[in-house]
Amino acid sequence: MASEITNHKCPACTGPLHFVGASGMLECDYCGSKFSVEEIEKLYSEKEAKAAENHEINQAKKEKEKAEFEAMGMEWSEEEAKGMKTYSCPSCGAELICDATTAATSCPYCGNPTVLPGQFTGGLKPDLVIPFKLNKEQAKEALKNYYKGKIFLPNSFKDQNHIEEIKGVYVPFWLCDCEMEGSAMYKGANVRSWRDGDYDVTETTYFNVMREGSLGFEMIPVDASTKMPDEHMDAVEPFDYSELKPFSTAYLPGFLADKYDVSQEASMERIETRAKNSIKTEMRNTVRGYSMVTTEMENYNFENKGVKYALMPVWMLSTKWEGKNFLFAMNGQTGKLIGDLPVDKKKFWGLFAAIAAPLAIVSSLIWILI
Amino acid sequence: MMTKKIISIVIAVILVLGISTAAFANTSGRYVFDDASILSYHENAEFEGRANILYQTWGCEVYIITFESLMGYEAWELNELLYYELVSEYGAGEDVIMLLLAMEERQYDILAHGYGNTVFTDYGKDVMAERFLDNFAADDWYGGFSDYLDTCEEFLKMAAYGEPFDIGSEGDSFGSNVIGVIIAVLVSCVIALLVCLAFRAQMKTARLATEAHKYAKNLVLKNQYDRFSHRDIKRVYNPPQENNSGSSGGTTVNSGGFSHKSGGF
Known part of the structure; x- marks a missing residue:
C-alpha cells in the first residue's frame, strides 16, 4: 500500500525534523541543521500531495473492502470498527494505529514525527495556524x-x-x-x-x-x-x-x-x-x-x-x-x-478559622467597648 | 400648714430621740433611721457601715428610714420632709438617695436629690424597687435593704464610670452586646469565607467562556431614546418622635429638685 504518511527528514542527514517554536524553524535533532517553513514546504509539497493522493486512494479501497466484507457477512477489524486507522511508518515500517481524526503524531517505535497530509485535504485543510512558541x-x-501561591494545595500533591x-x-x-x-x-x-x-x-x-x-x-x-x-x-x-x-x-x-x-x-x-x-x-x-x-x-x-x-x-x-x-x-x-487542582479541606477550614476567629474577637471587643 | 409644721417638728424629735440608741456618736455619719424597729442591732450596724462606705467611695448619701406610719402624708411627701430634716439636723448633703418604709400602710418611697437624680434615673428606681419588693413583701427586711444597698452600689459605680444605669444600659445593653457579638461573628465568618473562596477559585481555572468581549469591535448604536414615562410621588406620614421620658430614659425631677418612686410592698 502506498504511504499516506510524510516524515519530514533533514535534507542534509535524513534525520527527523522538528518544528521549534523559539526559532520558528524546523531543526534536525542529529546534525543541528535549520530550515525555514518555506524551504520545507517547497521540498515536501510534492511528497505531501502524493501522500494525500495515496490517502484518498486507500480510503476508497478500504471503503470498497468494507462493503465487500459486509456483503460476505464478515466482521470488520476491531480498530476499524472503532473508527481507528492504521498506517505504516515510512521510517521503520511499524504499524501506526491512530484515531480517525489524527493528523500528526509520532511513531511509537522509532519516534519519528509523522504527518498525515490526507487529513488536511480539500475542505479539511485548515486556513490558519498559530505555531508553537513554547516548548x-x-x-x-x-x-x-x-502550584506556587495555591495555599489550599495538599502538601503531598507537589511531591507525589x-x-x-x-x-x-x-x-x-x-x-x-x-x-x-x-x-x-x-x-x-x-x-x-x-x-x-x-x-x-x-x-x-x-x-x-x-x-x-x-x-x-x-x-x-x-x-x-x-x-x-x-x-x-x-x-x-x-x-x-x-x-x-x-x-x-x-x-x-x-x-x-x-x-x-x-x-x-x-x-x-x-x-x-x-x-x-x-x-x-x-x-x-x-x-x-x-x-x-x-x-x-x-x-x-x-x-x-x-x-x-x-x-x-x-x-x-x-x-x-x-x-x-x-x-x-x-x-x-x-x-x-x-x-483544576485538588483542595485540602483541612487547610480550607484552617484558614477560615484563622481569619474568622481573631476577626470575630477583635470586632466583638470593639463593639462592646465602644 | 400648721399641722405639717408640727409633724415636721415631731419627725425631727423622732429622728433625734428615736434613734438615740444607735451606736453612732457622730450624728453626721448616720444613714439608717429604723424608727419602726424592724432591724436588729447588728443589721442596723451593718447597713450603717455599708452606707458609710458608699458615701466615702462614691460621694452620695444612701439613707434607710423606717416609720411606723405615714401620719397622713403621702410617702413621697413624708420623704421630702425627712430630707429637709436630715439636712438641717444632721447636715445631710445635696446628693442623696433615701428609701422610706411606712410599716402600717406598707408603703415605700425612694427619693433622690442632687447627684442622686443623675445616678438613680426613673428606670433605675423602677429596677431597684423590683429587686427589693419581693423581700419586703415577705417581711424580709434585711434582704430587702441588702438589695437596696447592693443596687445603690451598682448604680453609683456605673454613674462614676460615666454611664448611669438607665434604659438601654442593663438588659438592653446586654441584648445589644449579644446582637453586636453575633453580628461581629457572622460578618467575620462571611469575610473569612469570601477570602477562602477567593483562594479556592484559584484552584479551579478551567471554565467555559460565557462572553466574547475580547473579540468584540465597537458597539454601533443605530437608534436610541430615553423618554419620560411617569412620576410616582409617595408621602408617608412620619411625625418627629416626642421625647417620652418613659421610653427615652432620664430622671423626672419635681420643682423641689426631687425624683421619686413610690408604691406598696
Whole structure:
C-alpha cells in the first residue's frame, strides 16, 4: 500500500525534523541543521500531495473492502470498527494505529514525527495556524509555577503528583466572524427623597429607554475537537491573532494534531451564546444616568459573517495523584496555564478559622467597648 | 400648714430621740433611721457601715428610714420632709438617695436629690424597687435593704464610670452586646469565607467562556431614546418622635429638685 504518511527528514542527514517554536524553524535533532517553513514546504509539497493522493486512494479501497466484507457477512477489524486507522511508518515500517481524526503524531517505535497530509485535504485543510512558541520544558516549568501561591494545595500533591503525559497538540478551532444586531427596552428610574413637614416624600421618575444597534465580533474561537475538554480550551484563550500564519504541515512535525470532528454548525450555538451575552452587557452599559435600571425586552439576531478553520497550539499535561487524574492545558503561544487542582479541606477550614476567629474577637471587643 | 409644721417638728424629735440608741456618736455619719424597729442591732450596724462606705467611695448619701406610719402624708411627701430634716439636723448633703418604709400602710418611697437624680434615673428606681419588693413583701427586711444597698452600689459605680444605669444600659445593653457579638461573628465568618473562596477559585481555572468581549469591535448604536414615562410621588406620614421620658430614659425631677418612686410592698 502506498504511504499516506510524510516524515519530514533533514535534507542534509535524513534525520527527523522538528518544528521549534523559539526559532520558528524546523531543526534536525542529529546534525543541528535549520530550515525555514518555506524551504520545507517547497521540498515536501510534492511528497505531501502524493501522500494525500495515496490517502484518498486507500480510503476508497478500504471503503470498497468494507462493503465487500459486509456483503460476505464478515466482521470488520476491531480498530476499524472503532473508527481507528492504521498506517505504516515510512521510517521503520511499524504499524501506526491512530484515531480517525489524527493528523500528526509520532511513531511509537522509532519516534519519528509523522504527518498525515490526507487529513488536511480539500475542505479539511485548515486556513490558519498559530505555531508553537513554547516548548515542553517551558510547559513543565509553567506547571511548577502554577502550584506556587495555591495555599489550599495538599502538601503531598507537589511531591507525589507526577506528570504522566505531556503532549503538544495543534487543536482544531473554528474562528467565527459574526455580528449581533438587535434592540433592547429598559425601564430607568431616578429616586429623590425629601421631608415635607411631618411627611417623608419619595419621588420616583420613570423613563422608557430603548437601544438599537449592532456589535461585530472578529474571530471568536471555539474548539472543534471532541477530544479536548471545552472548559480547558476556552480557559487558555486568548491567542494572539497577530501571529496567525497560513496553514502549512511544516509547523506540525514534533507535535500532535487532530482534524476537527465538531462541525461548524454544531459549534455555532456556543459562539452565538457568547456573542449574545456580550452585546447584552454592552447595550446595558449604554444606559446611564439612572439609579435603577431593569431590562424589559431584548431581541438580538446572530449573523455568521464567515468561519475560518485554524490550528492552535496547546500543551496538554496530564498528572495523577491519589488515583485521580488532573488535566492541565497551557496556551502554546502565550504560556497561559489552566487546570483544576485538588483542595485540602483541612487547610480550607484552617484558614477560615484563622481569619474568622481573631476577626470575630477583635470586632466583638470593639463593639462592646465602644 | 400648721399641722405639717408640727409633724415636721415631731419627725425631727423622732429622728433625734428615736434613734438615740444607735451606736453612732457622730450624728453626721448616720444613714439608717429604723424608727419602726424592724432591724436588729447588728443589721442596723451593718447597713450603717455599708452606707458609710458608699458615701466615702462614691460621694452620695444612701439613707434607710423606717416609720411606723405615714401620719397622713403621702410617702413621697413624708420623704421630702425627712430630707429637709436630715439636712438641717444632721447636715445631710445635696446628693442623696433615701428609701422610706411606712410599716402600717406598707408603703415605700425612694427619693433622690442632687447627684442622686443623675445616678438613680426613673428606670433605675423602677429596677431597684423590683429587686427589693419581693423581700419586703415577705417581711424580709434585711434582704430587702441588702438589695437596696447592693443596687445603690451598682448604680453609683456605673454613674462614676460615666454611664448611669438607665434604659438601654442593663438588659438592653446586654441584648445589644449579644446582637453586636453575633453580628461581629457572622460578618467575620462571611469575610473569612469570601477570602477562602477567593483562594479556592484559584484552584479551579478551567471554565467555559460565557462572553466574547475580547473579540468584540465597537458597539454601533443605530437608534436610541430615553423618554419620560411617569412620576410616582409617595408621602408617608412620619411625625418627629416626642421625647417620652418613659421610653427615652432620664430622671423626672419635681420643682423641689426631687425624683421619686413610690408604691406598696
